[in-house]
Amino acid sequence: MLARLQRAFTLWLVFTAAGWAAVWATRGRPGVAVAGAALCLFGYALVLAVECLLAAWANRRDPAPPATAVQWLRAWWGEVCTAPRVFNWRQPFFSNRVPDAPQGRGRRGVVFVHGFLCNRGFWTPWLERCRDEGIPFVAVNLEPVFGRIDEYVEIVEAAVRRIEAGTGLAPVLVAHSMGGLAVRAWLQARQADARVHRVVTIGSPHRGTFLARHARASNARQMRWGSRWIEALAAAEPPQRYRRFTCLYGHCDNIVFPASTAVLPGARTVHLEGVAHVAMAFHPVVWEEVKRALRAAPSWVSGEPAGGRRPAPGGLPEDPRGGSRFS
Known part of the structure; x- marks a missing residue:
């Protein structure tokens, strides 16, 4: 069920971005076309940034080692690159690409x-x-x-x-x-x-x-x-x-x-x-x-x-x- 939902959402994002870009490009507004399409496809990066800010705030008094601004930036960018591969590619389209392999007598699984x-x-x-x-x-x-x-x-x-x-x-x-x-x-x-x-x-x-x-x-x-x-x-x-x-x-x-x-x-x-x-x-x-x-x-x-x-x-x-x- 989740694969179908994420597949539909991914395709909706792509078609929405493409449609927006096509409409505004034909109206002679290439800047608006590119900005709107980019917001559709990469708006999640803004959400991730807000989550990182919330986490940094919540971690102020946590016993875990404090993160530096550079570490937060690196973490945010890593998530920006990783999330689409998981939620818009592997899970919706290839969830069963590698079938289970439970057999292996005497070898821990x-x-x-x-x-x-x-x-x-x-x-x-x-x-x-x-x-x-x-x-x-x-x-x-x-x-x-x-x-x-x-x-x-x-x-x-x-x-x-x-x-x-x-x-x-x-x-x-x-x-x-x-x-x-x-x-x-x-x-x-x-x-x-x-x-x-x-x-x-x-x-x-x-x-x-x-x-x-x-x-x-x-x-x-x-x-x-x-x-x-x-x-x-x-x-x-x-x-x-x-x-x-x-x-x-x-x-x-x-x-x-x-x-x-x-x-x-x-x-x-x-x-x-x-x-x-x-x-x-x-x-x-x-x-x-x-x-x-x-x-x-x-x-x-x-x-x-x-x-x-x-x-x-x-x-x-x-x-x-x-x-x-x-x-």
């Missing part, structure tokens, strides 16, 4: 769980890489698109079962944004700790996000900063579960902010500098962390979080500037 307003096409570069390296994988479509996060439990369950059947091993779950909450909802509903090797979340609103403050969709309301749903989920989870998690977060995340809302207490945390929300999923360090999780021995999750010092109660290193940081 990956379940990919996308975020809000996304589908499995979001992960296309990752799926191609897994295919080329022979890593078993399944990528889900979370539907209904605007349903409650609780409704995605069965979708995650089915994907994990496919990987379990194909490999004989507990998978690594990789989740972007809202997908991290879907994984946590599944873990809690199914009490599935023993069926998960590791969980890697990328910019997931584990404690909600300020941007969802006035959201109306059911799943978006659940992602409000400090929502009752999030608080109830956290209260029900055993603290040791978070030791299975690696939380990648960033001080230039334009969707999930304040920045530290994307980490869990007791989890391994990795801070990504100067990268925004969608582009964050394709940062080279993310792939390194997933490969690390795939190689990890099962006993890794039974003790302290691997790599680095014990996180503070808020989930960040005791000295945010001294934790894992990548640019």
Whole structure:
């Protein structure tokens, strides 16, 4: 369903821009023609800029390392370049370009769980890489698109079962944004700790996000900063579960902010500098962390979080500037 909606929206944008340009060009107003077409095609860049400004404001007192103006500019430009490839190309037109490959007896696999307003096409570069390296994988479509996060439990369950059947091993779950909450909802509903090797979340609103403050969709309301749903989920989870998690977060995340809302207490945390929300999923360090999780021995999750010092109660290193940081 989402692919059809985004395909229709993309085509509407292109035809609107072309129509505007044609009408004003024939009237001898080339400047108006170009300006209007550019606004249709690149107006989203202004929206991203507003989101970045809001995030910078919300991060003023956050324990995450503060971002410089140059880092914000770099993050904004990276998102301007990345967003169209995801929302206007991969997801609407090529969501099924790389089919699932859950088979690989004895080789640990990956379940990919996308975020809000996304589908499995979001992960296309990752799926191609897994295919080329022979890593078993399944990528889900979370539907209904605007349903409650609780409704995605069965979708995650089915994907994990496919990987379990194909490999004989507990998978690594990789989740972007809202997908991290879907994984946590599944873990809690199914009490599935023993069926998960590791969980890697990328910019997931584990404690909600300020941007969802006035959201109306059911799943978006659940992602409000400090929502009752999030608080109830956290209260029900055993603290040791978070030791299975690696939380990648960033001080230039334009969707999930304040920045530290994307980490869990007791989890391994990795801070990504100067990268925004969608582009964050394709940062080279993310792939390194997933490969690390795939190689990890099962006993890794039974003790302290691997790599680095014990996180503070808020989930960040005791000295945010001294934790894992990548640019």
